Amino acid sequence: MPHALVLNATYEPLGVVPQRRALILVLNQKAVTVEESENVLHSATRAIPAPCVVRLTRYVRVPHRGAVPLTRRALFARDGGRCVYCGAPATSVDHVIPRSRGGQHTWENVVSACRRCNHIKADRHVSELGWRLRKQPRQPTGIVWRIISSGRSDPRWVPYLAAFGGGFDLDYLIENVSA
Structure with missing residues (x-):
């Protein structure tokens, strides 16, 4: 309905x-x-x-009200459905500081990314690749x-x-x- x-x-x-x-x-x-x-x-x-x-x-x-729940749908809405690294249409979720290196699953560390950028970045820091974020991630309110x-x-x-x-x-x- x-x-x-x-x-x-x-x-x-x-x-x-x-x-x-x-x-x-x-x-x-x-x-x-x-x-x-x-x-x-x-x-x-x-x-x-x-x-x-x-x-x-x-x-x-x-x-x-408490914090806004971190969902894939809300994450893509925050980032406009675009990869924060290159601007292509986003299809996946990426951790700016990889979880394997102590990164948390929080609004400030999770961004939307295209498949290509997510694959290239893998479990590395953004600074190691010389990349920078188009927009700094933050928690919506x-x-x-x-x-x-x-x-x-x-x-x-x-x-x-x-x-x-x-x-x-x-x-x-x-x-x-x-x-």
Whole structure:
């Protein structure tokens, strides 16, 4: 089933719910539809366009959230789906400081790489090859990254996510991280 983006009363992204749940929020007047999808949900007496983006009518305080989980999908979104060494389309994950040499599996040490660069680098340091990173890896922050890493996305959500997320490649998100 398709999903809908839930926004706080301040238009801050909160999460993703099934379209059916989003429609229930709207029907119970706990949310208003911001954008509709092409799907139509039917009851015994009516047909209602399914919401794609809903905004809550009352502000919900969001508790502090922990670190964003390190997933392949979120990593490729952070790096724009490109190899951090040469800029070619990325197909694999690489550790800047190899794990065999004490490197950790953390956001600051893991990058997306193309197959060729990953094979050439193997278990060596970037400095040994004379390479340098196109962009220094860092841990993403915010709820937007949780939505991206969930794998549920819709191009219509991008304006709402971009306003609060930052740090990810919008074109990559639109093309590759759709439900």
